[in-house]
Amino acid sequence: MTSARPEHGAGEEGSPWFRATNLPEREPEPEYPYWQSPAAPEVPYDETMALRTQEARRMVVTQATPAPGTEPAGAAPGSRSIPGSRSAAHDGSAPGSGPTPDDVSAPGPGSVSRAGAASDGPVRPTGGRAERRRAAAKGRGRRRAGKHAPGGAAAGSSAASVASAASTAPERPMTRVEARRAARARKDSVGVVASRVVGELFITFGVVMLLFVTYQLWWTNVRAGLEADKAKKGIEEAWAEGRKPGAFEPGQGFAIMYIPKLDVVVPIAEGIDKEKVLDRGMVGHYAEGALKTAMPSDKQGNFSVAGHRNTHGEPFRYINRLVPGDPIVVETQDAYYTYEMHSILPQTPPSNISVIQPVPQGSGFSKPGRYITLTTCTPEFTSTYRMIVWGKMVEERPRSKGKPDALVG
Incomplete structure (x- = not known):
């Protein structure tokens, strides 16, 4: 026969299985x-x-x-x-x-x-x-x-709230005297205004100069090239129609010049007028007054022309690179005239017209013949002096026989 075992912790003191005799008595x-x-x-x-x-x-x-x-x-x-x-x-x-x-x-x-x-x-x-x-x-x-705050209680506003209120508070309006002083202080002094005016003038002048240089070095070449191409086309059309004028008018084109070494193809017009001829990108023939020279078809004489070295098409810019023997060809309505470069005069005054005489001085020619003279300004971008290049005719070839060897090669 077994008896039910009491649960753990329940009735420990009176339990037959757990009898502790050394436990202290509990205080009431x-x-x-x-x-x-x-x-x-x-x-x-x-x-x-x-x-x-x-x-x-x-x-x-x-x-x-x-x-x-x-x-x-x-x-x-x-x-x-x-x-x-x-x-x-x-x-x-x-x-x-x-x-x-x-x-x-x-x-x-x-x-x-x-x-x-x-x-x-x-x-x-x-x-x-x-x-x-x-x-x-x-x-x-x-x-x-x-x-x-008095008595330790929270009363009033703290320093932060006071500063915030002060920052958000509207500003006191200025008096009339204060407003005048502020306006006077905002005005620039005479020196500042003058320096600004001078600076603006210099800037304007620089812009104008830049535009002028661009016009001279770039736009004039573009415009002169267009006008020269137009004149060359007009000359070729007149030759195709068979028109033979008795005399050429000033500014009228009558021939075409080729310088193969410099890759130059430029029309030749009558006269050396700056606006009508030279500034339009063409080469001008000395044909007026004391400066009148021979035509390529003449049996004797010095066919003299002038052209720009810089700007306005600048056909003669690199004629200083020519050496003796380089060909220079002039085409007219009837024939091709081939010249060979002979000598060069690097610099001479503009008043020296002896360089375009029938027997030019300083060229090395000693007797009459069929010569060509090219004149242009020097140094570059100035007109202080003139550069002269001379040549001698070596061949006259009718156009019916085709182009000369200097142009074919």
């Missing part, structure tokens, strides 16, 4: 009247208690406030007990020593609890840990805001 728990709760032990002071606010503090008021001047049994003088504490048991006070006060307030003079009693001792914190932390943080913020 004191019984308290229903109106009295054991006093709470002394709680050390915590700075967060002083920062607790009425909103975060849990006040449990379940008992009546004792009569003025009476102290609960077992409590320290000037201290307040908390309902539900066990201070009576620890202090040795006997049960029935009287009701304990149920109002609790935070320490500090002038502070009042929810029940309306002033606090004069430390208070045991109530609620959970998170609630106590929130109450402490909120109390610190209010203490900083009202640090300088």
Whole structure:
């Protein structure tokens, strides 16, 4: 026969299987009247208690406030007990020593609890840990805001709020005198205005010069090339129609010059007028007054022409590169006239017209013949002097026989 074994921990002292003879006897728990709760032990002071606010503090008021001047049994003088504490048991006070006060307030003079009693001792914190932390943080913020307020209360505005209000406050309107002074200070001085004007003038002048250089070095060549091509085409059309004018008008084209070494093909017009001939990209024939020279078809003479070295088509820019024996071909309506370069005069004054005489001086020719003279300005981009190139005719070939070898090769 087996008996039911009691559950573990239940009735251990009277259990037949567990009989402990050395266990200390339990102290009888004191019984308290229903109106009295054991006093709470002394709680050390915590700075967060002083920062607790009425909103975060849990006040449990379940008992009546004792009569003025009476102290609960077992409590320290000037201290307040908390309902539900066990201070009576620890202090040795006997049960029935009287009701304990149920109002609790935070320490500090002038502070009042929810029940309306002033606090004069430390208070045991109530609620959970998170609630106590929130109450402490909120109390610190209010203490900083009202640090300088009378009685420690938060009154007025802090320095940050004052600065913010000052920054957002509307500015005071200036007086008439202040407005005039500010306007006078904003005006530029005479020196600043003058320097700006001078700077703008220099900038304008620089832009104008840049445009002028672009026009001279680029646009004049483009325009002269177009006009020269147009004149060459007109000459070829007139030859195709068989027109033979008795005399050429100034500016009228009548021949075409080829310099194979320089890859030059340029029309030749009557006269050396700058606007009508030279600036239009053509080569001009000396044919007026004391400067009149022979035509290629003449049996004797010096066929002399002029052309630009820079800008306006610049047909004679590189004639200084010619060497003796280089061919120079002149095509007319009836024939091809081939010349060979003979000599060059690098520099001579513009007034020296002896270079275009029938027997030019300084050319090395000593007797009359059929010569050609090319004249242009030098140095480049100036018209201070003239450069002269001479040549001698070596072949006259009718156009009906085709181009000469100098153009075919």
